[in-house]
Amino acid sequence: MSLLFRSKRGEQGAKITRIGPIRRFIMFFVSNAQQAVGSLGELWRTPFASLMTIAVLGLSLTLPATLYVVVKNSQAVGQQWDNPAEITAFLDKDLSSQQVETFQRRVSLMDEVAEVSHISREEALREFREYSGFGSAIDYLDSNPLPDVLIITPVRDYSSSERASQLQRKLAAENEVSEVKLDLDWVERLQALIQLIEDALGALAILLCIAVVLIVGNTIRLGILNRRDEIMIMKLVGATDGYIQRPFLYTGAWYGVIGGLIAWLATFLLIWWIRAAVLRVTELYDSQFRLQGLSFNELLILWAVAVGLGLLGSWIAVRRHVAAIEPR
Amino acid sequence: MIKFEQVSKTYPGGFQALNQVNFHLRAGELAFLTGHSGAGKSTLLRLIALMERPSIGRVLINGHDLRKIKRRQIPYVRRDIGVIFQDHRLLMDKTVYDNVALPLLIEGYTHKEAAKRVSASLDKVGLGGKERHYPIMLSGGEQQRVGIARAIVNKPPLLLADEPTGNLDPKLSMDIMRLFESFNSVGMSVLIASHDLGLIARMRYRTLTLKDGRMIDDGLAHEHHGGALTGSEL
Ligand SMILES: Nc1ncnc2c1ncn2[C@@H]1O[C@H](COP(=O)(O)OP(=O)(O)O)[C@@H](O)[C@H]1O
Ligand SMILES: [Mg+2]
Numbered sequence: 001m002s003l004l005f006r007s008k009r010g011e012q013g014a015k016i017t018r019i020g021p022i023r024r025f026i027m028f029f030v031s032n033a034q035q036a037v038g039s040l041g042e043l044w045r046t047p048f049a050s051l052m053t054i055a056v057l058g059l060s061l062t063l064p065a066t067l068y069v070v071v072k073n074s075q076a077v078g079q080q081w082d083n084p085a086e087i088t089a090f091l092d093k094d095l096s097s098q099q100v101e102t103f104q105r106r107v108s109l110m111d112e113v114a115e116v117s118h119i120s121r122e123e124a125l126r127e128f129r130e131y132s133g134f135g136s137a138i139d140y141l142d143s144n145p146l147p148d149v150l151i152i153t154p155v156r157d158y159s160s161s162e163r164a165s166q167l168q169r170k171l172a173a174e175n176e177v178s179e180v181k182l183d184l185d186w187v188e189r190l191q192a193l194i195q196l197i198e199d200a201l202g203a204l205a206i207l208l209c210i211a212v213v214l215i216v217g218n219t220i221r222l223g224i225l226n227r228r229d230e231i232m233i234m235k236l237v238g239a240t241d242g243y244i245q246r247p248f249l250y251t252g253a254w255y256g257v258i259g260g261l262i263a264w265l266a267t268f269l270l271i272w273w274i275r276a277a278v279l280r281v282t283e284l285y286d287s288q289f290r291l292q293g294l295s296f297n298e299l300l301i302l303w304a305v306a307v308g309l310g311l312l313g314s315w316i317a318v319r320r321h322v323a324a325i326e327p328r
Numbered sequence: 329m330i331k332f333e334q335v336s337k338t339y340p341g342g343f344q345a346l347n348q349v350n351f352h353l354r355a356g357e358l359a360f361l362t363g364h365s366g367a368g369k370s371t372l373l374r375l376i377a378l379m380e381r382p383s384i385g386r387v388l389i390n391g392h393d394l395r396k397i398k399r400r401q402i403p404y405v406r407r408d409i410g411v412i413f414q415d416h417r418l419l420m421d422k423t424v425y426d427n428v429a430l431p432l433l434i435e436g437y438t439h440k441e442a443a444k445r446v447s448a449s450l451d452k453v454g455l456g457g458k459e460r461h462y463p464i465m466l467s468g469g470e471q472q473r474v475g476i477a478r479a480i481v482n483k484p485p486l487l488l489a490d491e492p493t494g495n496l497d498p499k500l501s502m503d504i505m506r507l508f509e510s511f512n513s514v515g516m517s518v519l520i521a522s523h524d525l526g527l528i529a530r531m532r533y534r535t536l537t538l539k540d541g542r543m544i545d546d547g548l549a550h551e552h553h554g555g556a557l558t559g560s561e562l
C-alpha cells in the first residue's frame with residue numbers, strides 16, 4: 001500500500017512487517033463490523049439529537065404507511081360495493097295500483113334490470129309507523145303521504161356506477177316516476193375519495209421521504225462538524241475519506257433501522273385504532289369486512305425504505321462534508 | 329529522501345510564504361529547519377505532508393514527484409510520513425492507547441496486533457504502561473511524547489516535526505531531541521522545524537535556514553560543524 005516506498009520499505013533500518021492482501025480483505029470486514037457497532041455506541045454520545053432524528057424518520061414513514069393500508073383496504077371495500085347497486089324509484093302518488101303494477105312489469109322487462117320489488121304505499125306507511133316513533137300520530141293524517149316505491153337491481157353489466165347512472169336517467173324519464181335515487185352515490189364518493197388519497201399518497205410519501213433525507217443529512221452533518229478536529233487528525237495520520245465516512249454511514253443506517261421499528265410500531269397502533277372505528281361501521285352494515293394490516297413483505301419494505309433513507313441522508317452529508325475538512 | 333526544486337508557495341490572498349526553495353535531504357539523514365517566526369518553516373513541512381501544494385516548483389519524496397499524487401492517494405502517502413506538531417493534536421476524549429493505535433487501525437491492524445506495537449512505541453518514548461491514561465492526565469511533555477509515539481508507531485521512513493519542543497523546558501526539549509536521534513539511528517529520515525537555536529547548536533546536525541521564505545542556508549557548507557555558526561547568521 002505504500003506509494004512512495006514500494007521497493008525500499010523492506011530495506012529500511014526500521015524493520016517493517018506489512019499486512020498481506022487477504023488479511024487486508026478480511027480486516028476490511030472485521031473493521032466494518034467494529035465500526036458498525038461503534039456507530040451504534042456513537043448514538044448514545046448525542047442521545048437527544050439521535051432520538052429526535054430517529055423519531056422524525058419513524059413517524060414520517062408512519063403517515064404514508066398508514067395511508068397505504070387505508071387505500072389498500074378501501075380498494076377492497078370499493079370492489080365489494082361495486083355490485084349491489086340498487087336503484088330506488090319513487091312513483092307518482094296519483095297512480096292507481098293497476099298502473100303501478102303495469103309499470104313494475106314494464107320495468108322488469110327492461111334489459112338492464114335483473115329484479116324489481118314493490119313496496120306499496122300502505123306497506124311503507126305501516127313500516128314508517130312502526131319504526132319512526134310517530135306511532136299513532138300517523139293515524140291523524142288525512143291521506144297517506146308516501147308514494148309507491150320500486151326497488152330495482154340492475155343486471156351485473158349495469159351495476160357499475162357509470163352504467164347504473166344511465167339506467168337511473170332512463171327511469172327518471174318515465175312518466176310514472178317522480179324521483180329516482182341511486183344508492184351508488186356514496187360509493188362513487190367513496191371511490192373518488194380513495195382515488196384522491198391514492199394520488200396524494202404518492203406525492204406525500206415523496207415529500208416526506210425528502211424531508212427524512214434532509215433531516216438525517218443535517219444531523220449527520222452536525223455530527224461531522226462536531227468531530228472536525230478528530231477528522232483532521234485522522235486524515236493527518238493517513239485515513240482515507242472512505243474510512244472516515246463509514247461510521248457516519250453506519251450511524252445513518254442505524255437511524256433507519258431504529259426509525260423503521262418506530263414506524264412499524266406507530267403504524268400498528270394507528271391501524272389498531274382505525275380498526276376499532278371500522279369495526280363499528282361494518283357492524284352497522286352487517287359486513288364481513290376485516291381491515292388488513294401490513295403484510296410481512298410490506299413490513300420488510302417499510303424497514304428497507306427506512307434504512308435506505310437513513311443511508312441516503314448520511315451519504316449526502318458525508319460526501320459533502322468529510323471531503324471538505326482538510327488538515328491544517 | 330526529500331528534494332525541493334525551485335519551490336514557491338503563495339497563499340490565497342497573495343502572501344508568498346516560500347520563495348524558490350531548493351534543498352535535498354538524503355535518506356537516513358536528520359536535519360533541523362530553522363528561521364524566524366513566519367519564515368515559512370511550517371509551510372515547508374506542510375508541502376511535504378501534502379497539506380498544501382506548491383504554487384511553483386516541485387517536491388519529490390523518494391524520487392516521486394508529489395505533483396503526480398492525486399487527492400485520493402494522499403492518505404497513503406501520509407502513512408509513510410510521521411508528523412509531530414507543537415500542539416501535539418491528540419484526541420483528548422480518547423485514551424493514550426486509542427491515540428497511538430489510530431494510524432495502525434486506519435491501516436487495518438486488529439486491536440490485538442496494534443496493542444503490541446502501541447506498547448513498543450510508548451516504551452520508546454518512555455511512556456510504557458500509560459495506555460489507559462487520558463491525555464488530560466499527562467503533563468505537556470508527556471502529551472508531546474504521546475504525539476511522537478503516534479507518529480512512529482507504524483515505523484514511517486520519514487518523520488517531520490514542527491516545533492516539537494516549543495512549549496517545553498530545556499531539559500524536556502533535550503530529551504525529545506534525543507528521541508529523534510534514536511529514531512534516526514535506526515534509519516528514519518528526520519526533519520525538525522525549530523527556532524530554538526541553542527538546542528539546535530548543541531545537537532550538531534545539518535541545519536537548513538529560512539528567512540522570509542528564502543532558503544538562505546541549506547546547511548551543507550557547515551555540516552557537522554554544529555549549528556552555532558548557522559545560528560549566528562540570523
Ligand atoms: N493558510 C495560510 N494562509 C495565508 N497565509 C498563511 C497561511 N499559513 C501561513 N501563512 C503565512 O505564511 C507565512 C509563513 O508561515 P509559516 O510557514 O507558518 O511560518 P513559520 O512556521 O516559520 O513560523 C506567515 O507569514 C503566515 O502568516
Ligand atoms: Mg510554524
